[in-house]
Amino acid sequence: MYDVIVIGSGPGGYVTAIRAAQLGFQTAVVERDRVGGRCLNYACIPAKAVLRVADVATEIREAGEFGITVGEPSIDFAAVMERRNRVVGTLTGGVSGLLKKNGVELIEGSGSLAGEGRVRVGERTLEARFIVLATGSVKRPIPGTEFGGRVIGTEEAWALEELPGSLAVIGSGASGSEIASAYARLGARVQLFEALDRVLPSEDADISRLAERGFKKQGIEVHTGTLVRDVRSGEGSVTFTFGEQSGEADYVVIAAGRGPDIEGLGLDVAEVALDERGLIAVDGAMRTNVPGVYAIGDLVAGPALAHKASDEGVIAVEDAAGLVTHPISYIDIPRATFCAPNVASFGLTEEQARAQGHDVVVGKVPYGAVGAGTVYGDRTGLVKLIGDRQYGELLGGHIIGAKATELIQELVNARLLEGGFPEVARIIHGHPTMSEAVMEAARALDGWLIHG
Ligand SMILES: Cc1cc2nc3c(=O)[nH]c(=O)nc-3n(C[C@H](O)[C@H](O)[C@H](O)COP(=O)(O)OP(=O)(O)OC[C@H]3O[C@@H](n4cnc5c(N)ncnc54)[C@H](O)[C@@H]3O)c2cc1C
Numbered sequence: 338m339y340d341v342i343v344i345g346s347g348p349g350g351y352v353t354a355i356r357a358a359q360l361g362f363q364t365a366v367v368e369r370d371r372v373g374g375r376c377l378n379y380a381c382i383p384a385k386a387v388l389r390v391a392d393v394a395t396e397i398r399e400a401g402e403f404g405i406t407v408g409e410p411s412i413d414f415a416a417v418m419e420r421r422n423r424v425v426g427t428l429t430g431g432v433s434g435l436l437k438k439n440g441v442e443l444i445e446g447s448g449s450l451a452g453e454g455r456v457r458v459g460e461r462t463l464e465a466r467f468i469v470l471a472t473g474s475v476k477r478p479i480p481g482t483e484f485g486g487r488v489i490g491t492e493e494a495w496a497l498e499e500l501p502g503s504l505a506v507i508g509s510g511a512s513g514s515e516i517a518s519a520y521a522r523l524g525a526r527v528q529l530f531e532a533l534d535r536v537l538p539s540e541d542a543d544i545s546r547l548a549e550r551g552f553k554k555q556g557i558e559v560h561t562g563t564l565v566r567d568v569r570s571g572e573g574s575v576t577f578t579f580g581e582q583s584g585e586a587d588y589v590v591i592a593a594g595r596g597p598d599i600e601g602l603g604l605d606v607a608e609v610a611l612d613e614r615g616l617i618a619v620d621g622a623m624r625t626n627v628p629g630v631y632a633i634g635d636l637v638a639g640p641a642l643a644h645k646a647s648d649e650g651v652i653a654v655e656d657a658a659g660l661v662t663h664p665i666s667y668i669d670i671p672r673a674t675f676c677a678p679n680v681a682s683f684g685l686t687e688e689q690a691r692a693q694g695h696d697v698v699v700g701k702v703p704y705g706a707v708g709a710g711t712v713y714g715d716r717t718g719l720v721k722l723i724g725d726r727q728y729g730e731l732l733g734g735h736i737i738g739a740k741a742t743e744l745i746q747e748l749v750n751a752r753l754l755e756g757g758f759p760e761v762a763r764i765i766h767g768h769p770t771m772s773e774a775v776m777e778a779a780r781a782l783d784g785w786l787i788h789g
Contacts, residue, residue: 339365341654342456342465344448344602347374348381348643349634350471351432353650358439360658362467366441367448367458373429375473376643379492382428384515386421387495388675391522395677402714412523414500421495450603454629457603467629467657470609470617471650472602474595474635479507479565486570487588491516494590501525505577505586507565508593509536511674514548516590518676521555528558528586530565530579532593537674541686541735543701543721548737551678551717565589597636612638621664622656623649631657639667671749673742678718681745684733684752687723696726700758700781704738706789707777708769715739718771720778722748722758729757729783740771747775758782 340362343350351373354366371378390412397410436443446458450470456463476490484490491512494504504520506513509531521527529552531538535545536552536559552559560579568577568589575589597616604617610626612618617632619625625632631653634646645665652662674680690697705716718738725732734748751761761779766772773788780786 339363339442339463339465341365341467341469341657342367342448342463343469343471343650344456345374345471345473345634346372346432346436346443347471347473347634347646348376349473349646349650350374350469351436352647353469353471353633353654354441355435355439356651357467357469357654357657358441360654360660362654362658364441365444365463365465366436367444367446367456369445369447371429372436372443373425373432374471375492376646377429377432378425379496381643382425383421383492383495384512384519385675386424387417387523388515388519390417390420391519392677395522399714412500414497414523417500417523418496418498447601449601450607450609450630452603452607465629467631467654469623469650469653470602470625470630470632470636471634471646472598472636473646474641475598476591477594477596478591479593481566482568482589482591484591487575488568488570489588489590491590491592494520494588494592497588501587503527503586504588504590505530505565505575505584506590506592508532508591509559509561510539510592511537511672511676513590513592514552514674514676514680516592517557518552518555521552521557522677526558526586527556528560528584530563531559531561532564534562536561537680540674540680540682541721541723541733542688543719544680544682544735544737547717547719548676548678548680551737552676555677595635595641599636614638622662623653624656629657639665640670640672642670642672645670666753669749669752671745673745675742678715678737679739679741680737681741682733682735683745683749684731685723686733686735687721690723690725690732695732697732698724698726698782700724700778700783700786702774702778702781702786702789704771704774707771707773709771709773710738712769713739713771715771718774720744720774722775722778722782724758724782729759731756731758731761731779734775736775738771744772744775747772 704710
């Protein structure tokens with residue numbers, strides 16, 4: 338009999354298991370594939386490992402501006418993938434080590450609920466006081482298409498054996514934009530299709546505009562407000578149509594949706610309820626309708642992000658341990674897209690803040706306004722902050738440009754520590770750093786922008 342059985346060892350599951358063990362629970366984690374889940378093995382980490390190579394290639398191409406003469410970099414894609422695999426191996430090895438160090442038992446196999454605190458793994462039936470479901474999500478095709486042949490998902494796009502000559506990417510959310518931006522800079526011809534009217538459509542409109550400009554500079558052919566149809570995978574390429582035109586690419590990558598991985602999980606046996614979107618229904622402490630059964634990560638509502646999955650797992654087992662927990666404010670989770678230019682945000686967009694009736698104040702500061710933007714060679718970035726004038730509340734932060742994915746965190750911290758833009762404006766920032774642009778944007782909201 339275990340105290341806690343976690344099904345799935347992604348960033349949700351393994352963090353849950355370690356936290357459960359820290360709380361004194363006898364814990365096991367069941368994994369049917371690889372420790373670390375999709376995030377470490379196929380998604381977040383492989384993506385960032387390849388994107389890093391594209392960033393290095395970009396820096397080499399821009400070296401002339403810094404007085405260094407080099408030729409066009411040549412990409413040894415086999416070596417790129419070898420490094421990708423090494424990075425994954427190092428991190429997944431680290432997770433295995435952490436599980437062991439914390440006394441978490443790893444059980445290999447497919448887990449399914451058998452009702453009343455029981456989990457089936459192959460021929461074995463295990464029992465636990467608490468069960469945490471953390472099986473993540475799987476790719477979904479767009480209507481009228483199916484995966485197969487040269488029509489691939491995002492995880493396959495980060496595991497190609499050869500550098501493709503051309504890619505058509507359907508969907509310009511975070512994943513699609515990362516794939517487009519990496520492969521374009523590695524030398525592929527990339528077409529990026531988005532059904533909505535702008536790239537990164539869930540970001541603030543100003544950020545989408547700058548991102549699209551950046552994508553076009555990388556040679557990406559951007560088609561917004563465009564549906565791709567008639568996708569047919571052939572021997573050496575895929576053909577498709579969009580509007581009145583027809584297209585062809587080595588691969589079509591569908592980056593336009595995922596669904597919870599619940600097949601064979603025994604939700605019906607244990608009578609675990611789903612919500613209206615087909616996700617597992619949970620309350621603010623990640624409890625399902627079945628006592629003792631929790632669900633977290635991509636299985637439940639909220640943004641599909643690794644750090645969200647991890648935090649939910651901590652909440653679930655702390656609740657199981659009888660500790661006081663607080664529901665996550667999903668809107669305040671930092672969102673990061675590691676394309677070039679880097680994009681990161683939290684909270685409301687300007688449009689959302691206005692629609693919600695806030696007394697909106699907007700501060701925009703280009704990276705070029707602070708010394709670091711010029712020193713490090715990125716004057717085109719932008720920090721845009723959205724505030725509510727009445728109490729100086731920070732409603733949203735939107736950053737595009739170098740290190741945006743790191744810079745966003747201080748705004749999230751300020752908000753969650755109940756600071757507003759007047760506080761961020763007065764916190765002393767080091768010089769010369771890009772973070773000074775964040776401080777200046779807060780000053781702009783507060784009505785006393787110095788540099789700009
Ligand atoms: C290409 C791509 C890039 C991404 N990049 C980022 C990023 O940069 N940052 C970010 O925050 N998020 C990113 N995401 C999202 C992130 O990967 C997910 O939000 C995260 O992996 C969810 O974690 P999880 O623990 O819920 O599930 P997963 O990571 O999906 O892990 C679930 C695990 O459960 C296992 N499993 C499933 N069913 C069973 C079963 N019945 N029995 C036993 N084991 C089972 C699976 O094998 C898997 O290992 C990306 C996603 C994609 C597709």
